[in-house]
Amino acid sequence: MKKQLGYTIIEIFVALAIGLVLFAGVLSIFVGMKTTSVETSTYGELQENGRFALSILSQDLQKADFWGDYAGTLSRSGFPTVPGAPANECTGEGLNNATFPAALGHFRTVWGKTATVAANMGCINDAVVGSDILQIKRVMGNAINTVANPTTLNNYYMVTNTNGGQIFTGAAVPAVDNSRVWEYQHHVYYVKSDGANNVPVLMQGRLTNSMSFDPLIDGIEMVRFMYGVDTDDDGIVNAYIPAINMTENYWDRGDNSRIIAMKIYVLARSIKPDNKYSNKNSYQLGDLTYNVNDNFRRLLFSSTVSLFNARVTSW
Numbered sequence: 001m002k003k004q005l006g007y008t009i010i011e012i013f014v015a016l017a018i019g020l021v022l023f024a025g026v027l028s029i030f031v032g033m034k035t036t037s038v039e040t041s042t043y044g045e046l047q048e049n050g051r052f053a054l055s056i057l058s059q060d061l062q063k064a065d066f067w068g069d070y071a072g073t074l075s076r077s078g079f080p081t082v083p084g085a086p087a088n089e090c091t092g093e094g095l096n097n098a099t100f101p102a103a104l105g106h107f108r109t110v111w112g113k114t115a116t117v118a119a120n121m122g123c124i125n126d127a128v129v130g131s132d133i134l135q136i137k138r139v140m141g142n143a144i145n146t147v148a149n150p151t152t153l154n155n156y157y158m159v160t161n162t163n164g165g166q167i168f169t170g171a172a173v174p175a176v177d178n179s180r181v182w183e184y185q186h187h188v189y190y191v192k193s194d195g196a197n198n199v200p201v202l203m204q205g206r207l208t209n210s211m212s213f214d215p216l217i218d219g220i221e222m223v224r225f226m227y228g229v230d231t232d233d234d235g236i237v238n239a240y241i242p243a244i245n246m247t248e249n250y251w252d253r254g255d256n257s258r259i260i261a262m263k264i265y266v267l268a269r270s271i272k273p274d275n276k277y278s279n280k281n282s283y284q285l286g287d288l289t290y291n292v293n294d295n296f297r298r299l300l301f302s303s304t305v306s307l308f309n310a311r312v313t314s315w
Contacts, residue, residue, distance in 0.1 A: 039297075042270050042274070043297065043299065045219070045270070045271075046219070046268045046269075046270060046297065046298070046299040047268075047299065049217050049218065049219050049220065050220075050266050050267075050268035050299050051301065052217055053202050053216070053217050053220050053223075053266045053268070053301070054264060054301050054302075054303050056204075056216065056217075057134070057189065057223070057264050057266070057305075058264060058303055058305045060136050060189075061110070061136065061262055061264075061305045061307060062305055062307070062308065063138050063141065063309070064109060064110050064136045064137070064138050064307055064309060064310065065109050065137075065307070065309035065310050066138045066309050067139055067160060067182075068139050068143065068158060068180060068182040069160045069161055069162055069165075069179065069180055070158075070160040070161070070162065070163075070164065070165060071162040071163070073107075074101055074107050074109060074137075075101050075106075075107055076101050076102065076103040076107075077164075078163065078164035078165070079101065079158075079164055079165060079166060079167055081166050081167070081168075081174075082100040082101060082166075082167045083100065083156065083167060083168060083169050085098060085099060085100075086099055086156070086207060086209065086210050086211055087209070087210030087211070088123050088210045088211040088212070089123065089211055090121040090122065090124070090135065090186070090188050090211050091121055091122050091123075092108060092111045092121055092135055093111070094108055094111070094248065094251060094252065096108060097111055099137075099186050099207065099211070100167055105252060106251075106252035106253055108252070109136070109137040109138065110134075110135070110136055110137075110259060110307065110310070111134075111135050111251060112133055112135065112225050112227075112243045113132070113133050113243050113244075114130065114131070114132050114133075114242070114243050114244050115127040115128065115129050115130065115131055115132070115133055116129060117129065118193065120133055120190070121133070121135075121188065123188070123205065123211050123213075124188070124190055124205075124213075126192050126193050126194075127190045127191065127192065127193065128191040128192065128200060128221075128222070129193075130288075130290075131190065131221075131222045131223055131224070132190075132223050132224050132225050132243055133188065133190040134188070134189045134190075134223075134225055135186065135188045135189075136187045136188075136189075137185070137186050137187075138185060138309075139158050139182035139183060139184055140182060140183040140185055142182075143180040143181060143182055144157070144180075144181045144182060144183060146173055146181050150171055151168075151169075151170065151171055151172075151173060151181065152170075152171060153169055153170055153171070153209060154208050154209050155169065155183055155184075155207075155208055155209070156168070156169045156183070156184040156185075156207060157169065157173075157181055157182065157183055157184055158181070158182050158183075158184045159173055159174055159176045159179050159180070159182075160176070160179055160180065160182065161176055161177060161179045161180075162178075164176075165179055167184055169209070184207070185207055186205075186206075186207040186211070187204060187205060187206060187207075188204070188205030188211070188213075189202065189203065189204055189205070189216075189223070190202075190205075191203070191220055191221065191222060191223055192215070199218055199219065199271055200218075200219065200220060200221045200222075200269060201215045201216070201217070201218050201220065202215075202216045202217045202223065203215060203216060204216045218271060219268055219269050219270065219271050220266060220267070220268055220269075221267045221269040221298070222265075222267040222283075222285060222290060223264070223265065223266055224242070224264075224265040224285035224286050224288055225242075225243060225262055225263070225264060225286075226240040226241065226242055226262065226263040226265075226286040226287070227240065227241050227242075227243070227246055227250065227259050227262055228240050228259065228260055228261030228262055228263065228304075229246075229250050229257055229258070229259055229260075230257065230258045230259075230260045231255070231257045233256035233257070233258065235260065237260060237261050240261075240263055240286070242287050242288070258310055259307060259310055260306065260307055260310050261304060261305060261306050261307060262304070262305050262307065263286060263302065263303070263304050263305075264302060264303050264304075264305060265285035265286055265288075265300065265301070265302045266300070266301045266302070267283055267285060267290065267299075267300050267301075268298060268299050268300075268301065269296050269297070269298045270296050270298070273294065273295035273296050274295050274296075274297065275295055277295055277297060278295060279292050279293070279294055279295065279297065279298065280292065280293050281298070283298065283300045284300075285300070285302075
């Protein structure tokens with residue numbers, strides 16, 4: 001009979017030690033790949049959210065002060081008849097800064113402020129303090145075929161020709177010679193403080209039969225606008241000014257000053273904190289230095305937009 005041979009205790013322990021070393025190496029690689037994957041995914045989400053927010057704000061600003069076929073700036077001289085105030089109306093500061101133009105002063109179609117409290121404009125009660133609020137008034141880009149798409153009570157409209165027209169709501173379109181119909185829109189943007197989930201959200205207010213707000217993009221922590229003011233009416237920006245330093249003269253085109261461009265800053269923040277990451281950075285949003293000390297990842301985005309229609313007195 002042949003003698004059966006096995007492994008000694010020493011050989012078994014050596015094999016276990018080698019196996020543990022190999023397993024530790026594989027586990028380290030796995031953990032490293034997972035960490036890298038999470039970081040890549042987080043930054044990819046930040047890139048997507050930040051660029052989307054910048055795109056939405058830029059496109060809306062580029063179309064500010066667009067009034068269809070009307071050849072001037074919006075006022076009650078060209079539009080003597082306007083509807084009553086909508087429900088939950090957002091009213092900005094100044095004599096003439098509601099949804100529709102009033103019969104006094106300059107009608108503010110682009111206006112903003114830095115939130116110092118959560119409640120603003122009579123329609124916002126949860127704004128992030130320190131972030132900016134922006135309102136834009138205009139008509140939507142394409143004229144409406146009222147035969148295929150009749151007007152309704154759910155929206156406000158503007159019927160215009162080159163000399164003026166009327167703002168209205170309802171199924172009956174007012175009679176205006178050589179005119180077309182456009183949807184009238186009033187947008188308000190701000191960052192909402194969501195205390196329950198600790199997730200900041202960029203909100204958009206939109207005018208239908210009332211002013212209503214919907215979440216636009218999660219993870220937008222701060223927005224900041226710098227207003228490019230042309231103080232000598234030569235079509236060139238003389239200074240970029242934050243909302244807190246904008247005067248009545250700038251908002252209301254006093255001394256021919258105009259807002260002809262804007263710088264937009266958007267700070268995107270990760271939805272969840274990463275306890276393995278410490279963020280003690282400072283982010284420069286125009287004139288504002290924003291310091292943080294937490295475990296959230298962030299990316300800062302910026303862009304400069306020309307307000308082409310703001311330069312127009314008449315076409």
